[in-house]
Structure formats: C-alpha cells, structure tokens
Amino acid sequence: MKARNVGIIMLIPALAIMLLFIVYPTALAIYYSFTDYNVVKGSINFIGASNFVKLLSDYKLINSITRTLMFMALAVSLSMVTGIVMAVLIYECMLGRKIFATLFILPLAIPYVIIGLAFKFMLSYDIGVINYFLEVIGIGRVPFFGKPDLALLATALVDSWPGSAFVFLVTLAGFESIPRRIVEAALIDGASSFRLYMHVLFPMIKRFLVIALLFRLLDSFKAFDHIYMMTAGGPGEATQYISIYITKTSFDYFNLGYACALAIVILLALSLLAQALIKMLGLQKLRTTGWR
C-alpha cells in the first residue's frame, strides 16, 4: 500500500475524535450564539447579532478581564520568583538533592480542586490553621476570603503554590542542561557566585525561563478549579476571573445564547493569540518531507 495512505489510515482515529469534539461543538456554539436560547422557558428565537453587540458593552466582562490580568500579574510574578529561588537552592544543594527536588515538585501532582479545598480550609477565618497561627503570634486573624483585595492576594498565592513548583522544574532542567565544564571554567576563572548566576547560568537558560513564563501566564489565565472551590468568584465579584465568569454566564439559564457568543469571541481571540505566539517562538517549521 502506498506509504501516504498508510499514514492517513493511522491518523483516522485521532482525526475522528478531533472532528467530533471541535467541529460539532463549534457549530453548535455558532448556531446558538445567534439565538436567545433560554433553557428554563424553553424558548429559542433568532435574534441576529445582538448577543455580540451586547458583548461589546458588557462591563462585567471587562471587569472580569481586568481582574484576571491583575491576578495573573500577581500569581505569575510570585511563582517565577519563588520557583527560580527554589531552582537555585537545589542547584547549590550537595546532599539530598533528589529528595528535596521530589518534595518541591509534589504540589504539581495534587489536583487543583483539592488544592483549592486545602487552602480554603487552611486560610479559613475561624477554623483555619494559618489564622490560628497568626493569632498566636499576635498579628490577629485575617479574613482572607472576606475582603476583595485579600481574596485576590490569597487566590494568587494559592495559584503560585503549584505554579512555583512548575517554574522550579523548568528552571532546574535549564540549569542541568548546561554542561558542567562551562560552569567549572567560570569558577576557575574566579567568578563569584553572583557573577556565575547573572552572567553565565541565567543568560544560558533564557529559553527555559521564557517557556516557564509563558506557561505560567497561560495556566493562570485558565485558572478555574482551585478558584472555584475557594471563592466561587467572591466575595462579590472580586475573584471572578475569566474562566469563572464564563462558567457563571453559561449557567445563568437566561443566557445560553449569550454564553455561546462569549465562547466564540474568546475562542477567536485566543486563536489569534496562538498564531502570534507560534510565529514569535518560531515553532511552525515542521519537517514536511517523509515517506510517500
């Protein structure tokens, strides 16, 4: 059989699944976005593009995006700094490297739901261990989820718990990819630790750091499970980041058509972003030759 045909046949299962889960739902979403589908009343009318027009002036959406950006800035910077520090520590560590490294990446194994639950419990005003500790040392209890600013801080902190583990992993991988002899050459030439890191190690792992930053940004943008468990968007709308906002809109049963319109717009925007990122990172040069 011609090689190309074998290849195509091998691709059929994957293609089938992709088609089912991309084409069908997108078609559905496009269809419903032009209606005012109301699950409760069961009515469905064609209302043209009015959902999309509504989107443009939706101040709740804009607020949600702003909040998401603030959250992202906080969560990403926290996790980048912490993760890099952790990587440096492990790189400097002589004894027990493997054990500590394994401990450091453990947060990545925990489901985000449970992360949210754990921190909700620990940061709880009355029964949380963190607040108990704060009370004991004299600072007094803090309503982490009661005030909007504190909630933003708390959610960013929680997001950086697995986030820093990720940054740590990538940065350490970066450090370890540098050939030992380069490090030794620098040390022999009399480089101080500071110099070693600033002028040799960090410049050499720029690509790793970019990857870490990029994925941290993407993951904090998508944040849902832990936020949902901890605050469900509250107090008020203080932590209603974009994923939570979409979910809330989607299940506001008066608005399924609107939710679909929202989904379509976000999909388009993110697809453009994906295109831009691919060009920027130079990823699109795939080898296209092969067996025919």
Place this chain on the structure above:
Amino acid sequence: MGWNIIQVKRIMRSAVVYILIAVFAAWAIFPIYWIASMSFTPRSEIFSEHPEFLHSFTIENYINLFTSARPVTAALLNSTLIASLTTLIVIVIASLSGYALARFEIKYKNNFYFFVFATRIIPPAVFVVPYYIMYTNLKLYDTVPGMILAYTFINLPFAMWLMRQFFEEIPRSYEEAALIDGCSYFGTFIRVAIPLSLPVITAVGIFTFMMTWNEFLFALILTRYKALTYTAVLPGFFGERRIEWDLITPLSTIAIIPPIVFAILARKYLVRGLTAGLVR
C-alpha cells in the same frame, strides 16, 4: 588553629542554603500534610478554632465517609476506570498518529502545531455549554464511555505532540532496514518504532493518567449520577450551613495518593512531559 575564613564562609553558605530549602520544603509539603493529618483527626477538633498539632488519632472520618449517603466508592471506582481506559486509548491513538505525522508526508501537518498550542491556551470553561448540549444530544451525558471520550480528546493533542517529537528523533535507518527486508510500513511501526519508544509511552501514560484523574470541570458538567468521578463528588460536601471538612479530608487524602505515587516514582518522566520538547 581553627577554621579559616574561607571555610567559615562555605559553612555559612551551606547553612543558609539548607535552611531555605527546609523552609521551601515545608511550604511545598504542609498543605498535603495538613489535609492528611486532619483526615485522622476527630471531627470536633477539625472544627475547633485551636487546631492541635499533636491531636488524637482516629479513623472515624474515613468510616463516616464511606457510610455516608454519598456515592464515594462508586466515584472512586469510576475515576480509576475512566483514568485507566483513557490512558490506554490515548497511548494507542497518540502513538499511531504521532508516528504518522513524523514519518509520512501529509499535507496540513503545520496546522497541527497550531492546534496543540490552541488547546493549551483555551480555558476549558469556554467549551462547557456546547459540550453539554452536544453530550445531551448524543446521549453521552453522564456515561462512563462519554467521559472516556471527552478525556481522550483533552489529552490527545499533548500526547500526540510528545510521541511525534520522539519519533522524529529516531533515525529512519532502523525502519528503512526493516522495510528493505520486506516489512510493511505498519509492520515497522509495530516492530521497530514502538519498542524503541517505551520510555516516552510511559511518560505519556503517566501524564495522561494524572491529568484525567485530577480533572474537575468536565467531570462536574458532564456527569450526574452514574458517571461521577471523585472530583465531581467533592462540591457535594459544601452544605447549606457548613462545609463537611471531616468528610472532605479523608476523600482528598485517598484521592491524592495515586498522583503522588506517580510523581515520586516517575519524576523524570514528569520533567520530560512538562517541558515537552519545547526546549532543546
């Protein structure tokens, strides 16, 4: 006599490093430790304002969890079943398609990069409404096969990426030798490529299992009674007046054991999976 300044500096530096490592290790471990520890704490102490670090040990929470009216055992079994089958299916399909993309000349392969990247960028919440409608239409709602299908879709892009990456790096000479000896294209796939790719397959398997086991949103949206996974059961513990931490903690402790075990045993596979050949 005594130590000179260089040695003192070195010792101090090591001390600082180790102290800081201890601090960060505590930060990394504490939430896990706390949840596990609370799961063995009597209910009254869980809800008190003064948590004791040396509390009495009891397994009453676990007993209460499994004798409560909630479908805990069913949910855990579902999670195991769904995660395992999804992993199997993803491995098979990802190897097939990864190999096809790496070896054969097929048009539109570049769209593939875009697609994988897009799935990493787009929040799953965006798909919630269309998937709910689609699943209801196709009668896949609240079914185990339905969940397996959904999770296969979620994990496939990344798995395909990893497999393709790996197959690109195997020299074609092995397969060409087999081809010259009369093996079919598919035959070389089975007999040459697969055996060589067992480490990557392991990485893909571990990663897929963990992703599926930990997934929340789709479990919440697309299940109701029969196909519940443990993640979908968790919000059910948020009661009207209080949150049943005494039941949440044992369930959480049980649920985090598989991913933690995987993470410990397969640390280097995690690294490979997460950095995914994006860095060379």
